[in-house]
Amino acid sequence: MHELSIAMSIVELAEEEASSRGVQIIAVHVKLGALSGVVKEALLSCYEMACESTSLQGSRLVIEDVPILIYCDSCRAQRRISSVQAFCCSECGTPSSEILHGKELEVIALEVQECVPNRA
Amino acid sequence: MRPEPRLIEVRKNVLKQNDVVARALRERFRAAGVFVVSLVSSPGSGKTTFLEKTLTLLRPDYKVAALVGDLATENDALRLARSQAPVRQITTGTLCHLEAAMVQNALQGWDVNQLDFLFIENVGNLVCPSSYDLGEDLRLVILSVTEGEDKPLKYPTIFHSADMAVVTKLDLAEAVEFSWPTAYKNIQAVRPGMPVLKLSAKTGEGINEYLGLLAVRLAELRHPTAV
Numbered sequence: 488m489h490e491l492s493i494a495m496s497i498v499e500l501a502e503e504e505a506s507s508r509g510v511q512i513i514a515v516h517v518k519l520g521a522l523s524g525v526v527k528e529a530l531l532s533c534y535e536m537a538c539e540s541t542s543l544q545g546s547r548l549v550i551e552d553v554p555i556l557i558y559c560d561s562c563r564a565q566r567r568i569s570s571v572q573a574f575c576c577s578e579c580g581t582p583s584s585e586i587l588h589g590k591e592l593e594v595i596a597l598e599v600q601e602c603v604p605n606r607a
Numbered sequence: 608m609r610p611e612p613r614l615i616e617v618r619k620n621v622l623k624q625n626d627v628v629a630r631a632l633r634e635r636f637r638a639a640g641v642f643v644v645s646l647v648s649s650p651g652s653g654k655t656t657f658l659e660k661t662l663t664l665l666r667p668d669y670k671v672a673a674l675v676g677d678l679a680t681e682n683d684a685l686r687l688a689r690s691q692a693p694v695r696q697i698t699t700g701t702l703c704h705l706e707a708a709m710v711q712n713a714l715q716g717w718d719v720n721q722l723d724f725l726f727i728e729n730v731g732n733l734v735c736p737s738s739y740d741l742g743e744d745l746r747l748v749i750l751s752v753t754e755g756e757d758k759p760l761k762y763p764t765i766f767h768s769a770d771m772a773v774v775t776k777l778d779l780a781e782a783v784e785f786s787w788p789t790a791y792k793n794i795q796a797v798r799p800g801m802p803v804l805k806l807s808a809k810t811g812e813g814i815n816e817y818l819g820l821l822a823v824r825l826a827e828l829r830h831p832t833a834v
Binding site (some may be wrong): 488491492493496497500502508510513514516517522524525529534542571572573574575582583584590592593596597598599600601 | 610611613615616617618619620621622623624636664696702703704723732735738760763764765767768796797798799800801
């Protein structure tokens with residue numbers, strides 16, 4: 488289970504962005520490929536743990552699932568695969584290992600609120 | 608009144624930090640002319656026996672060294688030390704995979720310029736290591752005949768992170784009624800075109816083909832145009 492270290496990297500990355508922009512983060516949006524090696528449910532529960540005692544405590548993690556897409560040589564097009572156990576074009580059945588999408592593990596956006604300055 | 612929330616576009620790879628270190632390692636290995644092989648598999652697949660055999664057979668002709676990841680013990684490093692090659696243990700504690708920075712730290716004090724081959728044995732795990740680039744030239748996913756032919760179907764992600772599959776413990780194939788055609792078909796189903804080797808570290812069957820392949824890859828690395 489490496490989702491906790493992934494979650495900690497997400498929090499670290501988001502904190503850097505937040506402090507450089509002077510904003511408070513309410514939610515972090517990530518793209519998660521089906522072939523990234525990361526389990527969505529585990530990442531969600533680890534995220535909460537990783538946020539504890541950071542400026543992101545209480546923030547949400549919004550995960551956008553990215554399906555596996557291959558390039559099919561026969562169709563000359565981007566296609567879905569039959570199943571994760573069969574890397575074949577879902578249309579014509581030609582095998583392919585040319586993965587165009589599905590390995591994503593990236594932060595794509597931050598939902599933020601401007602920090603309200605403390606009044607003395 | 609609190610201001611309205613807004614969305615900022617970011618687009619940053621979560622594993623960027625690991626990828627940056629891995630890229631630096633790869634450049635360092637290239638410059639030193641050392642060919643780096645990493646091994647991933649489930650626990651008990653025979654990685655250490657396979658690696659011990661590899662180091663022992665390569666050592667008369669090449670300068671070899673190994674880094675070996677383990678959660679808690681140093682048993683693997685002690686076993687590999689019998690090959691007389693320099694071996695370092697990376698004890699990961701509770702971490703289930705190696706990261707590029709751990710490889711970088713473990714190399715401290717070693718002159719990689721002196722090496723021909725460096726082997727990195729990952730922690731026995733078919734899930735977590737797949738997300739982490741270690742700067743290697745060749746990643747081998749190891750599948751022993753005792754694990755059954757359907758491992759590739761259960762762990763397609765690791766087969767996509769590796770460059771080549773190696774089926775080990777071939778000497779036990781008959782005893783466990785292992786079907787090579789089925790295993791090969793399953794590997795090709797999840798990763799069409801993946802090269803597959805089959806061997807037995809115990810009897811030596813298939814080992815020469817594998818060692819020959821490593822020698823070719825080392826020559827290609829050092830003289831990219833000559834081969």
